[in-house]
Amino acid sequence: MRLFTALWPSEEAVRHLSAAVDRLDRKRLAAATAGLRKFRFSAPERWHLTLCFHGDDADQDEVTERLDRRVARLLTADPAPPRLRLSGSGTFRGVLWIGVEPEATGDDRALRALVRAAGGDPHGYRAHLTIARWAAGRGDRELLTGLFAGYAGPWWEARELTVVHSDLRESGPAHRTVHRVGVTRTSSG
Structure with missing residues (x-):
């Protein structure tokens, strides 16, 4: 079964980024994506950090x-969950992503501890959220990343990790959460 462990941004963070996508200047977007085949933004409900x-x-x-x-x-070590925000942008082959910025050094350590708990490599991990994909072609990387170069969303705190089953479909991946685990320590007493 195709599985990944994800951290989902807060609803407020998703709304903020979605509004920034909606406000993009269409001419600037067209120039940045010229030469890219099948460029498309993914649905906000799919935005997550793998x-x-x-x-x-x-x-x-x-x-x-x-x-x-x-x-x-x-959680027995009583770490605070990381405070994060979506900020900046970059590209991988066929992907436009928004970066993830920890608020403080302790938040970066907490995020990397969650990566380790999920089974990932915290040293090679680059926190990002994929917002768009394309099938082929060469775009202007500088123009693409410039679309969100100054972007900074609201701060949010990680609350849970999810294990997600992903079905690859022609219309894009379909995600279904199969397990949740809270990452905040519940107070007793």
Whole structure:
């Protein structure tokens, strides 16, 4: 089963970024995407940070049990969940992404601890949220990243990790959450 562990931005962060996409100057967007085939923004409800891709043949029970154990261990150390915001942009091959900025050094450490708990490599991890894809072609990277170069969204706090089943379809991936685990310590008493 094709699974990944994700961290979803707050509803406020998604609304803010969605409004920024809607406000893009159409001429500037056309110039930035000229030469790109099938450029499209992904639906805001799909926007997430992938902490670990588990593979096409991952065992769901194994992935969720391991995540539960690791997060429980992490919470016994009483870490604060990371405060993050979406900020800046970049490209990978066929992808336009928005960066993720931790508020402080401790938030960066907390995010990397969540990556580790999810099964990812915290040292090679580049936190980002994919907002657009294209099939082929060469665009102007500077113009593309310039669309969101000054972008900075509202701060939000991570609340839970999800294990997501992804079905690849012609219309794009269909995501279904199969497991949730909270990453905030509940107060007792």
